[in-house]
Amino acid sequence: MKKKVSLKDIAKKVGVSTATVSYVLSKGKESGVSAEVSEKVKKAAKELKYQPNQIAKSLKMGKTFTIGLIVADISNPFFAHIARIIEDEATRLNYTVIFGSSDEKSDKSWDLIQFLTNRQVDGFIIAPTENSEKQIKYLKEQHIPFVLIDRYFPEISSNYVVIDNFKAAYKAVNRLIETGNQQIGIVAYSNSLYHMRERVRGYKSAMGDNTLEVKNEWLHEIDFSDIKLGVKKAIDELLLEKKPVEAIFFATNTLAVHGLKYIDELNLKVGEDLAIVSFDEGEAFDFYYCPLSYIKQPLSELAENAVAILTKQISDHEAKEEQVCLEAELVIRESCQRSNS
Amino acid sequence: MKKKVSLKDIAKKVGVSTATVSYVLSKGKESGVSAEVSEKVKKAAKELKYQPNQIAKSLKMGKTFTIGLIVADISNPFFAHIARIIEDEATRLNYTVIFGSSDEKSDKSWDLIQFLTNRQVDGFIIAPTENSEKQIKYLKEQHIPFVLIDRYFPEISSNYVVIDNFKAAYKAVNRLIETGNQQIGIVAYSNSLYHMRERVRGYKSAMGDNTLEVKNEWLHEIDFSDIKLGVKKAIDELLLEKKPVEAIFFATNTLAVHGLKYIDELNLKVGEDLAIVSFDEGEAFDFYYCPLSYIKQPLSELAENAVAILTKQISDHEAKEEQVCLEAELVIRESCQRSNS
Numbered sequence: 062m063k064k065k066v067s068l069k070d071i072a073k074k075v076g077v078s079t080a081t082v083s084y085v086l087s088k089g090k091e092s093g094v095s096a097e098v099s100e101k102v103k104k105a106a107k108e109l110k111y112q113p114n115q116i117a118k119s120l121k122m123g124k125t126f127t128i129g130l131i132v133a134d135i136s137n138p139f140f141a142h143i144a145r146i147i148e149d150e151a152t153r154l155n156y157t158v159i160f161g162s163s164d165e166k167s168d169k170s171w172d173l174i175q176f177l178t179n180r181q182v183d184g185f186i187i188a189p190t191e192n193s194e195k196q197i198k199y200l201k202e203q204h205i206p207f208v209l210i211d212r213y214f215p216e217i218s219s220n221y222v223v224i225d226n227f228k229a230a231y232k233a234v235n236r237l238i239e240t241g242n243q244q245i246g247i248v249a250y251s252n253s254l255y256h257m258r259e260r261v262r263g264y265k266s267a268m269g270d271n272t273l274e275v276k277n278e279w280l281h282e283i284d285f286s287d288i289k290l291g292v293k294k295a296i297d298e299l300l301l302e303k304k305p306v307e308a309i310f311f312a313t314n315t316l317a318v319h320g321l322k323y324i325d326e327l328n329l330k331v332g333e334d335l336a337i338v339s340f341d342e343g344e345a346f347d348f349y350y351c352p353l354s355y356i357k358q359p360l361s362e363l364a365e366n367a368v369a370i371l372t373k374q375i376s377d378h379e380a381k382e383e384q385v386c387l388e389a390e391l392v393i394r395e396s397c398q399r400s401n402s
Numbered sequence: 403m404k405k406k407v408s409l410k411d412i413a414k415k416v417g418v419s420t421a422t423v424s425y426v427l428s429k430g431k432e433s434g435v436s437a438e439v440s441e442k443v444k445k446a447a448k449e450l451k452y453q454p455n456q457i458a459k460s461l462k463m464g465k466t467f468t469i470g471l472i473v474a475d476i477s478n479p480f481f482a483h484i485a486r487i488i489e490d491e492a493t494r495l496n497y498t499v500i501f502g503s504s505d506e507k508s509d510k511s512w513d514l515i516q517f518l519t520n521r522q523v524d525g526f527i528i529a530p531t532e533n534s535e536k537q538i539k540y541l542k543e544q545h546i547p548f549v550l551i552d553r554y555f556p557e558i559s560s561n562y563v564v565i566d567n568f569k570a571a572y573k574a575v576n577r578l579i580e581t582g583n584q585q586i587g588i589v590a591y592s593n594s595l596y597h598m599r600e601r602v603r604g605y606k607s608a609m610g611d612n613t614l615e616v617k618n619e620w621l622h623e624i625d626f627s628d629i630k631l632g633v634k635k636a637i638d639e640l641l642l643e644k645k646p647v648e649a650i651f652f653a654t655n656t657l658a659v660h661g662l663k664y665i666d667e668l669n670l671k672v673g674e675d676l677a678i679v680s681f682d683e684g685e686a687f688d689f690y691y692c693p694l695s696y697i698k699q700p701l702s703e704l705a706e707n708a709v710a711i712l713t714k715q716i717s718d719h720e721a722k723e724e725q726v727c728l729e730a731e732l733v734i735r736e737s738c739q740r741s742n743s
Contacts (some may be wrong), residue, residue: 127500127521136486138685140478147478148503157521159468159498160490180468180498318688325689344479345685347659348666 062305066111073107082106120399126372129177129185130160131170139314139341139360146364147186152350154372156183165285166250167192178205183375186210186367186384189397191252206374208367211386212256220374222366225277229356229389230263233338234310236354236391238271240398242336243309244268244279246299248292248320249312251282260312279306283316292319307399308336314343314355321349330401337396352394408451415446427452428629433601469712470518470526471501480655480701481529484551487705488527495713497524506593506626508533519546520684524716532593533668547715549708553597554725561715563726567597570697570730571604574590574679575651575671577732579612579738582601583649583677587618587640587659589633590653592623595641601653601681620647624657633660639668648740649677655696671742678737693735700728 077098084101085094094102128151132140143161151158159182161173170190177185184206189197194214200207202217207401213221214230237245247264250257261280268275278298283291299306311317324331331337332351339346339355344352370383374378410426413420418439426435426443429616435443469492470514473481492499500523502514508531515537518526525547530538535555554562578586588605591598602621609616619639623705624632640647652658658680665672672678672728675693680687687694710722 125521134486135476135489136479136482138482141479141482145503148476148501152502152517157500157502157517159500160489161493161498162486176493176498180466215687218737244466318685321689343685344659345688347686348662348688348690349692350689374507401496 066106068111068148068183070109071102074109075081075101077102077388086111086236088161092211096315108378120231124375126156126185127180127182128156128158129180129182130158130171131163131173131177131185131187132160133165133188133190134162135160135314136162139358140401142313142360143364146361147368150365150368154368154370155367162191163188165190171196174200178203184208184371186371188212189214189254191254196232204378206371206378207372208371210367212254214253218382220370220382220384222363222387223256224358224363224387224389226259227263227266229340229391230260230261230310230312231267232391233340233354233356234264234395235271236265236393237308237310237336237338237348238267238273240336242399243273244276244306245273246279246281246295246306247301247310247312248281248283248316250316251284257312264310268286279300288315289319292316293323296320296323296327300324300327300335304334308338309341309398311337314339314345315340317341317355318343332395333399333401336399338391342392351396354394354397355372355392357390357392359389407450407597409452411448412443414450415450415694416442418443418556423447441662447482447534459694465524465528465716466522467497468521468523469497469499469709470521470523471499472504472518472526472528473501473640474531475503476501476654477503479684485703487702488709491706491709495709497709497713504529506530508537516540519544523703525549525581527712528684529553530556530731531554531597540632544728547719549698549715553595553709557598559723561711561723561725563704563711564597565699565704566726567605567731568607570732571651571653572608572683573604573732574681574697575605576612578649578677578679578735579581579608579614581677583740584614584616585645585647586614586649586651587620587622587636587647588651589624589636589657590641590652591657592625598653600628605651619643627667629656630660633663634664635659636663637661637668639721641668641676648674649679649738651693652678652680655680655686657681658696659684659686659696660725674740674742677740679732681734683733692737695735695738696733698733699729700730703727703728 066081068079071082081094082102085099088108128394130144130147135141135144147160159177163170163173167190170193174196186208189209189210194217197217197219207218209221211223213223249261265275300310311320329335339353342355342357366385374380405630409420413423422435423443426440459687471485471488474487475481489499500518502515507729511531529552531549535558537729538555538558538560550562553565554564574585590602601624606616612684622636640650652661670676683696683698707726715721
């Protein structure tokens with residue numbers, strides 16, 4: 062394990078000044094130093110395994126080789142997995158990743174953007190919060206490279222990598238209908254983010270295309286700030302009224318986990334009394350008594366595309382914006398039917 | 403949303419040179435600039451909400467206000483949760499966090515340490531891999547501040563924040579014995595890391611103190627590189643031999659998740675045919691049919707202590723080393739007994 066090699070060490074080895082070494086290593090052919098000496102310096106640097114001081118190099122190149130990653134919560138498995146793949150891709154391209162969690166709050170998101178811009182990250186990968194359109198416009202005005210992931214704003218032209226949320230939700234609800242369910246509820250978040258609106262639209266569309274009426278009391282939109290209580294209230298209204306629904310589509314896996322815990326407390330059996338489809342899998346479902354049907358998002362492709370687009374934009378600020386919309390897969394298992402029908 | 407304020411903007415507002423502004427903001431009282439002008443500059447900076455360029459400031463202060471966090475895998479829930487709390491604490495103290503995943507490989511860990519040292523992180527929080535003692539010694543020799551978290555090397559004097567693994571494992575196995583089990587197996591990792599050795603020691607000690615013999619075939623140490631197969635083999639030997647064990651202690655929750663999935667395939671019932679205690683909880687257990695008994699680690703305290711010790715060391719390189727050893731709690735639920743006994 063060697064001590065960190067400095068320009069001075071190289072200079073000593075070759076028998077030249079530190080300034081000469083610095084010129085050769087930073088300016089290359091334009092250093093003004095003779096080819097013979099340049100070669101000796103580069104050879105010595107290689108032998109000693111010299112690694113340039115990244116900070117100084119950053120100032121020179123105008124790049125820090127750092128990406129700022131802003132997600133709702135790094136401890137949420139969906140984002141933790143995406144973060145891991147982003148880390149692997151970024152490392153491959155010599156970038157480090159600084160992360161921050163917005164908790165779905167636009168003021169926290171803005172603090173993070175400023176904080177990380179100050180650290181001169183070369184660009185951002187962001188899962189934007191509700192009401193953060195101005196922040197995205199700011200990044201555009203400042204020509205700071207960024208890619209939106211998981212959600213985007215249709216009215217703002219930007220790089221983004223998302224899945225087709227409408228199609229995924231449509232497939233899920235259509236499956237519930239195919240297996241004999243007609244009274245179907247949906248539990249989603251109440252925010253205005255496009256991906257959530259598209260999941261609700263997919264639900265409504267699948268119902269409509271199967272000439273099924275959507276009753277108002279079947280559509281439940283939960284506040285992110287109090288998920289447990291919101292889900293409980295939604296389940297009460299969906300299942301404990303005079304005409305309970307036959308199936309529920311949960312628009313995220315966090316909503317599904319809360320929902321299923323409460324359904325268990327009510328002693329209702331999924332796959333028998335009630336059918337379920339959820340968005341996203343989750344470790345929590347590994348041991349659920351009724352194998353859950355869920356929409357599987359292509360996390361690797363989402364993350365890899367995001368890093369590729371961002372690093373391209375960082376290298377070429379004039380690069381054309383890229384929009385990637387991937388398909389999610391519906392994993393069909395026992396929970397999407399009811400045996401007691 | 404304002405455009406980023408520069409020194410030039412402040413200079414223009416006050417009617418002085420950019421150099422004057424720079425001196426006032428970076429050197430304070432020792433700037434050589436008159437008190438009256440200094441006040442005007444500071445007032446203008448505040449009004450315009452000026453935020454210094456962190457990179458330039460870093461070079462000046464010799465600090466980047468960045469922490470390097472190296473864990474086994476950022477997508478592992480244990481580490482994702484710790485990362486989140488570290489992020490929150492670091493942000494409170496004006497630090498950003500760059501993360502990297504070692505996958506429990508010492509060569510990857512070394513690459514990350516070099517990579518992040520090059521980015522001049524002010525210090526590290528590291529969950530060290532097996533065989534990375536030389537890397538830790540290197541950080542010490544280079545006077546690079548660091549704190550070890552979750553595991554440490556007893557033969558190397560360093561900052562660390564860990565739990566009392568021996569005591570936690572002892573409590574868990576003792577509980578299994580108290581509920582009437584005598585033939586108890588353990589499934590751990592085969593690495594030499596101290597925390598894992600201590601968990602095995604706690605198991606052996608609890609058995610010994612209850613005058614119970616530990617048979618060789620009850621001690622299973624799995625290779626991290628092939629957990630699924632290793633756990634399957636262990637369970638086969640523990641449960642499908644002539645004399646199956648009555649209880650199993652899983653030394654990590656990853657081992658428990660694999661173990662329980664396979665036990666389900668064998669149609670054995672936890673809490674009836676077999677008792678179980680696991681290290682750490684996991685979302686995976688939320689819906690397990692038999693509420694799992696497990697050792698609950700104080701994640702918040704681990705993470706908060708780590709950040710506090712590291713930032714103290716960063717501010718004062720001569721600060722005394724700190725070693726924190728916290729207690730974990732045994733959460734007792736139905737899985738630690740057998741009804742068919």
